[in-house]
Amino acid sequence: MAKLTRITTPTLDVVRVLVGSSEPVWGLALAKVVDRAPGTVYPILSRLEDLGWITGEWEGDTDHSGPRRRYYRLTDEGRVEAAAVIAARGRDAVAAPSPRLAFGTAG
């Protein structure tokens, strides 16, 4: 498990939402929840995925046609690392996931 060497506030926001969600989160919905542009969130997700903190999975059966949405969740190791990062930042416990997360779940 690689360590995050640079933890920006947007990265922390993303991590906190993922820690607080029991279900995988659609990447674009995650951008909405943290109130940041996809241009900020996509590279963060990519970086976290490369580090092994999160893993992506395709959505299952859906009521929409076309390409499948990609959902993200923390890996077991990533959850440990994320909790440590959040604790180190001295922030409050992870907030409850926003209702905006309710855009379907993977698989």
Added chain:
Amino acid sequence: MSAAERLVRVAVTLLPRARRDARREEWLADLAGAEEIGIPRAQVVWGAFRAAASEGARAGRASLTPRRVLIAIAIGTGALVVGAPVAAFAVLLAADARGVVTVEKTADGEREVFWRDYPGIPEIDPAEVLAGPTLEEGEAAGRAMLTEIEDELTAELGLQWAPAPAPNGEDVAFPAQNYYGGTSMLHILNVQSRQATSVPATWEEKERALDVIEAVASRHGFTDFRLDHDAEWMTEEDAIHSHGALTPEESVIVSGGLTGPTGQWLWFTIQDMSLDHDGRFAEEFEGPQEYGWLPNSISFTYGANGLLPAADRAEFERRLAPYVGLERPEPLPS
């Protein structure tokens, strides 16, 4: 296929091949669902480019500098705006812009000035706009300059020319944002030259080509010839990643530009894949090549960041009146 979908597909070409299929599907799905959750589709497009640049860089591919990303955007849209990056991004991000309001002192106290309605753009003095070429004159002069460059390069080096890709057809003028949260009356202009079907084999010949470009452009009032290799922001690492080598002589890509009056510019690129010793540039060029760009070539783009259509002059002056004498505020970040 919509323009946004096309741009996402272009962004995907910046990625290592192994990642393209998954990211293409992911970002196209996000694009399809963006409106459902209230995110502008343009933000998804921009996000795809940023993520592709980030992933590409981490994967050890050539450095995807903002200019390279812009080149890819330009290829996708047919609007080669590499010389006007702010303009290009502003078009994409216009939906996010917030209006700028300043407070000006008057004889009666103070008044708020709403710059969202400003008809110009921050970077160009409106007096310069009114004194400079119209959009139509700029386009005509720009096309003439490109033709002269092609003709003189043909005479000097025996080059032949082929049409460059033009996904937008004949459209070369695009409404500009005013960078204060509204739409300008000025237009961005991008006129692409044809592309040479070959590239000079030696540096001496490439230098002759550069001399021709500078000489013709200077006759049209363009100055400040510069190579990107010499730009103050260019680090050694950037030069190697973006161009292939520290020196223009050894580089796959030699690019640069000149500046003209009223926000006009000329940008050129010489691309020589014979200097791509590790195949890195050839792989990167797969996407552009699919759009019809030739791997070994010389091409130019004439552009302007804000020219006024002749028919709009009176309306421009009317809308400009509330702002006369005011210092233009800083533009919104794009």
